[in-house]
Amino acid sequence: MSSVGVFICHCGTNIAGKVDVAKVSDDAINIPGVVYSSHQKYSCSEAGQKVIIDAIKENRIDKVVIGSCSPKMHENTFRKTIEQAGLNPYMLEIANLREHVSWVTADKDSATRKAFDLVKAAVGKVSFAKPLTPGQVTVEKRALVIGGGIAGIQAALDIANMGYEVVMVEKEPSIGGRMAQLDKTFPTLDCSACILSPRMVDVAQHPNIRLLTYSEVENVNGYVGNFNVTIRKKAKFVDESICTGCLECVTKCPLKKKIPNEFENGKAPRGAIYVPFAQAVPKVPVIDKEHCQWLLSPDPDTIEVAEGEKKPKRKCGVCAKKCELGAIDFDMQDELINEKFGAIVIATGFNLFDHKKYGEYGAGEIPDVITGLDFERMVNSSGPTEGKIVRPSNGEKPKKVAFIQCVGSRDEAKGIPYCSRICCMYTAKQAILVREKLPDAEVYVFYMDIRAGGKGYEEFVLRAQREYGANYVRGRVSRIYEQDGHLVLKAADTILGMPLEMEADMVILATGSIAREDSVALANTIGITTDAYGFISEVHPKLKPVEVPREGVFACGAALSPRDIPDTVATAGAVAAKVGVLFSNDILMSDPMVANVDPMVCVACGACVEVCPYSAITMEEFRGKKFAKVNEAMCQGCGTCSAACRPGAAQLRGQTDEQILKSIEAVLQW
Amino acid sequence: MVENQEFKIIGFFCNWCSYAGADLAGNLRLAYPADLRIARIPCTGRMDPLFALKALLDGADGVMVSG
Numbered sequence: 199m200s201s202v203g204v205f206i207c208h209c210g211t212n213i214a215g216k217v218d219v220a221k222v223s224d225d226a227i228n229i230p231g232v233v234y235s236s237h238q239k240y241s242c243s244e245a246g247q248k249v250i251i252d253a254i255k256e257n258r259i260d261k262v263v264i265g266s267c268s269p270k271m272h273e274n275t276f277r278k279t280i281e282q283a284g285l286n287p288y289m290l291e292i293a294n295l296r297e298h299v300s301w302v303t304a305d306k307d308s309a310t311r312k313a314f315d316l317v318k319a320a321v322g323k324v325s326f327a328k329p330l331t332p333g334q335v336t337v338e339k340r341a342l343v344i345g346g347g348i349a350g351i352q353a354a355l356d357i358a359n360m361g362y363e364v365v366m367v368e369k370e371p372s373i374g375g376r377m378a379q380l381d382k383t384f385p386t387l388d389c390s391a392c393i394l395s396p397r398m399v400d401v402a403q404h405p406n407i408r409l410l411t412y413s414e415v416e417n418v419n420g421y422v423g424n425f426n427v428t429i430r431k432k433a434k435f436v437d438e439s440i441c442t443g444c445l446e447c448v449t450k451c452p453l454k455k456k457i458p459n460e461f462e463n464g465k466a467p468r469g470a471i472y473v474p475f476a477q478a479v480p481k482v483p484v485i486d487k488e489h490c491q492w493l494l495s496p497d498p499d500t501i502e503v504a505e506g507e508k509k510p511k512r513k514c515g516v517c518a519k520k521c522e523l524g525a526i527d528f529d530m531q532d533e534l535i536n537e538k539f540g541a542i543v544i545a546t547g548f549n550l551f552d553h554k555k556y557g558e559y560g561a562g563e564i565p566d567v568i569t570g571l572d573f574e575r576m577v578n579s580s581g582p583t584e585g586k587i588v589r590p591s592n593g594e595k596p597k598k599v600a601f602i603q604c605v606g607s608r609d610e611a612k613g614i615p616y617c618s619r620i621c622c623m624y625t626a627k628q629a630i631l632v633r634e635k636l637p638d639a640e641v642y643v644f645y646m647d648i649r650a651g652g653k654g655y656e657e658f659v660l661r662a663q664r665e666y667g668a669n670y671v672r673g674r675v676s677r678i679y680e681q682d683g684h685l686v687l688k689a690a691d692t693i694l695g696m697p698l699e700m701e702a703d704m705v706i707l708a709t710g711s712i713a714r715e716d717s718v719a720l721a722n723t724i725g726i727t728t729d730a731y732g733f734i735s736e737v738h739p740k741l742k743p744v745e746v747p748r749e750g751v752f753a754c755g756a757a758l759s760p761r762d763i764p765d766t767v768a769t770a771g772a773v774a775a776k777v778g779v780l781f782s783n784d785i786l787m788s789d790p791m792v793a794n795v796d797p798m799v800c801v802a803c804g805a806c807v808e809v810c811p812y813s814a815i816t817m818e819e820f821r822g823k824k825f826a827k828v829n830e831a832m833c834q835g836c837g838t839c840s841a842a843c844r845p846g847a848a849q850l851r852g853q854t855d856e857q858i859l860k861s862i863e864a865v866l867q868w
Numbered sequence: 869m870v871e872n873q874e875f876k877i878i879g880f881f882c883n884w885c886s887y888a889g890a891d892l893a894g895n896l897r898l899a900y901p902a903d904l905r906i907a908r909i910p911c912t913g914r915m916d917p918l919f920a921l922k923a924l925l926d927g928a929d930g931v932m933v934s935g
Contacts, residue, residue, distance in 0.1 A: 268891045268894070269908065270887075270888065270891060279884065294891075294906070294908075296888065296894060297891040297893075297895065298890055298891075298894060298906055299902075301894035301897050302893055302894050302897070302899055302900055303899065303902045304896060304899045305902065308874060308901075310904060311874070312902045312903070312905065315876070317904050319905065319907065368903035447881060567923060669892030692902070741898075747884055791910070809913070811913070822933065834912045835910050836910055836911035836914065837909065837910050837911055837914030838913030839911060840914060840916070841913060841914050841916040850910065850914065853909065853910055853914060855916065855918070858907065858909070858916075858919055858924050859918070859919065861879060862907070862922050862923050862926060862928075863922070863926055864921060865876065865878065865905050866876060866878075866923065866926035866927045866928055867926050867927070
């Protein structure tokens with residue numbers, strides 16, 4: 199029989215104002231198993247904890263019930279308290295007398311009765327508590343960074359500089375991400391490539407970082423400190439160890455002007471063998487197997503021909519002939535790499551809204567209506583027009599340029615009610631760039647509200663307006679159509695309260711940020727969740743902004759929600775710090791409140807294996823007897839196995855059948 | 869339903885959503901009838917039908933599972 203001590207907290211007047219704490223405490227002494235009961239003003243205070251410790255020692259209490267605030271508040275505090283008194287920290291049960299009683303009950307008598315019932319339940323439950331000891335797991339001090347944009351680059355460099363090994367996986371042939379596509383950055387007008395390229399090179403040259411481009415994460419198993427990850431390294435058909443990046447192959451590919459280059463947002467061509475852009479890291483071309491004529495033509499070995507006839511040859515193969523080093527390898531296959539990591543960083547970034555969904559703006563069919571990203575490439579000196587701002591329809595300089603903000607942002611009708619946070623600023627930047635390069639051109643910006651929250655942001659927008667003479671018109675454009683070689687915009691000026699019709703030569707749509715199309719699939723692979731829009735969900739938006747619900751996995755940058763470069767870099771640094779904290783441990787303590795299967799009771803029906811959402815249970819065999827076994831490090835303590843187990847062999851420690859049944863009985867029968 | 873009679877309803881609430889929700893109701897001081905006694909379970913997956921039967925057999929007026 200256990201000796202339970204009951205301590206009822208007043209919480210000032212928070213509990214004592216509604217619950218007759220003296221009565222609950224006096225009555226508690228009559229609950230079976232209770233040997234001591236008292237009440238005190240603040241149990242969580244240093245003095246209050248001392249009362250508990252002294253009472254435990256003096257009255258030989260071996261199990262403790264504390265009637266106080268929610269266990270989510272102070273369960274850990276009181277576990278440490280009773281540990282100081284020499285008890286196992288899990289010999290504790292909290293009766294939630296504040297959030298569940300005093301704060302939600304009008305009548306004092308009802309509150310007191312309810313409080314006493316909850317104390318009885320806690321005594322019933324704790325009387326079957328058993329001492330628990332946390333397990334220990336080692337930490338593999340290597341980090342996997344998924345995504346090679348500025349978020350992943352920053353996180354990888356910070357973690358690597360702490361002295362830990364990093365593997366960076368990037369889906370595209372080069373790292374750099376969205377930031378590499380930009381021309382200038384707001385509000386400083388720094389050249390994007392100039393500040394990014396050195397960091398890309400740092401990643402490639404860092405002794406602690408291994409870069410896997412053209413690769414994707416295929417499978418994630420394991421748990422914090424011990425993830426097993428399968429990475430698919432897609433065949434590049436170019437041997438990285440031989441290639442020197444001379445790009446002779448690229449210049450000779452007969453398709454070099456035929457395939458839209460994704461990096462240029464499809465506005466400039468690439469070949470079937472290509473590097474996406476001049477500063478690519480690594481500067482090793484890849485062969486796109488969807489287009490390469492050699493790879494698409496049938497293998498002569500598989501073709502049967504009549505005797506005497508010549509077998510048809512593979513088409514093309516020019517790149518292989520031009521490569522003096524013999525780096526082209528058409529037989530290369532995808533490679534599956536299995537690696538162990540202690541932490542995983544998601545830095546997969548974002549996509550831009552597809553303006554084809556805006557029929558009123560021409561649904562992408564009007565050549566002179568382009569997106570902000572198209573403009574970034576156009577105004578960039580290494581882009582499709584080598585930095586010249588021209589109308590795509592005729593190659594002439596525009597005399598009048600209109601910007602439309604909130605295209606695929608703050609538009610509930612298009613399913614995007616949120617603000618993308620970057621468009622007001624990049625529009626102001628692009629307006630400045632137009633006025634800088636074409637001082638004679640007029641610039642109009644149609645906006646809903648200007649959201650310029652950030653260091654130097656409001657001033658930057660004012661500069662666009664005052665110094666560069668961009669005309670800001672508050673109102674939405676309702677329609678754009680072509681007429682006599684111009685564009686006609688129909689809009690409303692909501693400040694003047696008047697309809698407006700305007701001619702322009704070129705329209706730039708500020709398309710908003712959306713989640714990457716494969717973000718949900720990646721979340722499923724890792725076993726985490728996304729929000730309604732497909733962005734990765736954090737544990738807590740304020741207090742755990744870079745943690746995701748799977749321990750040991752972190753996320754940063756625009757994979758979490760739309761954000762600009764400073765916020766992306768800040769969260770990447772935050773993630774690196776979190777990984778550093780994790781890796782500062784040689785051994786992690788695991789929660790002991792996990793499931794356990796008694797092999798002597800188990801009938802090996804396999805029900806628990808089937809229901810376990812974490813795949814933590816496997817079937818084992820010992821001397822001919824089969825039984826289920828729980829991997830305690832993988833178990834998250836949900837107890838589903840316990841509910842599914844018919845003979846009662848699977849039990850969740852701290853939440854066993856007998857504990858819960860006893861607490862029910864205590865409320866209703868005692 | 870008898871007026872002014874207090875019932876005993878046993879609630880089995882998931883730690884992560886409903887139990888936290890009941891805490892939030894407290895934080896917001898949302899008063900509700902005192903008939904509910906909430907047991908914290910780690911997940912509604914832990915909810916063994918036996919618990920509901922045990923509560924009803926022991927005289928509970930109702931059982932509420934939330935998660």
